[in-house]
Amino acid sequence: MVPDLAYGDGPRRRLDLYLPDSAPPGTPIVVFFYGGRWQTGRKEDFLFVAEAFVSRGFAVAVPDIRLYPEVRFPAFLEDAAKAVAWLQREGSRHGVTPNGPLVLAGHSSGAHVAAMLALDERWLAAAGALRPAGLLGLAGPYDFLPLTDADLRDLFHADRDPAGMPPTQPIFHASPGDPPALLLTGSADTTVRPGNSHRLAARLEAAQVHAEVVEYPGLGHIGIIAALAAPLRAGSAPVLHDAATFVGRLRGR
Numbered sequence: 001m002v003p004d005l006a007y008g009d010g011p012r013r014r015l016d017l018y019l020p021d022s023a024p025p026g027t028p029i030v031v032f033f034y035g036g037r038w039q040t041g042r043k044e045d046f047l048f049v050a051e052a053f054v055s056r057g058f059a060v061a062v063p064d065i066r067l068y069p070e071v072r073f074p075a076f077l078e079d080a081a082k083a084v085a086w087l088q089r090e091g092s093r094h095g096v097t098p099n100g101p102l103v104l105a106g107h108s109s110g111a112h113v114a115a116m117l118a119l120d121e122r123w124l125a126a127a128g129a130l131r132p133a134g135l136l137g138l139a140g141p142y143d144f145l146p147l148t149d150a151d152l153r154d155l156f157h158a159d160r161d162p163a164g165m166p167p168t169q170p171i172f173h174a175s176p177g178d179p180p181a182l183l184l185t186g187s188a189d190t191t192v193r194p195g196n197s198h199r200l201a202a203r204l205e206a207a208q209v210h211a212e213v214v215e216y217p218g219l220g221h222i223g224i225i226a227a228l229a230a231p232l233r234a235g236s237a238p239v240l241h242d243a244a245t246f247v248g249r250l251r252g253r
Helices: 043-054 075-094 109-119 121-127 150-155 195-206 239-249
Strands: 002-006 014-018 029-033 059-063 102-107 134-138 181-186 211-216
Touching (some): 002 075, 014 075, 029 075, 043 059, 043 239, 059 075, 075 102, 102 109, 109 121, 181 239, 195 211, 211 239
Parallel strands (some): 029 059, 029 102, 102 134, 134 181
Antiparallel strands (some): 002 014, 014 059
């Protein structure tokens, strides 16, 4: 692990980098954005996610980004894009192998961040980053209008600019040329309902983009990320297997 690499100014613009013991050229790197309603979370709390993907031979980066109420949409997307650009520019100096596919991944609100970067080209382009090879979303909110909670209405400027809400949704940006997507969800998720994943996948497929949804019976919003933890992998849904298979198929993209 290489901790606390600064991709920008300030205490929240840092990332932790995890590398497998053997990383031949072309090793994929998974950039994982954690959930927390765009308001909470620390990269250190997601060591278990990084260890899961490293166990499959992938490099992993877990960035912190600024959160609400310090910032509102789209500042956290700008931070996330800067983290990706920094990895593409500086990652080789810290052990990331060249020519490996970069996959944007996330859980819950982190999946929203990953999807926005993957599908709306503006954010990565503004940061000087290339588009990812794939999108891996776990229980992501991709199509969640209208906003009713006061904190989310403030975060996304719903009262100030109600007509400007659709572009805050990943589904709005699905278009030809987007990277392939694997969207994982649980049938028992009442926090971010599975329909988010199914609707985004349908929109991507309509744009001739490969998108697959895996819905795990009985799995809830926390259960899908907890299934990546080593003690739970054997007895839970095959989240790591499905995610790692998807990432592995992107080699050479």
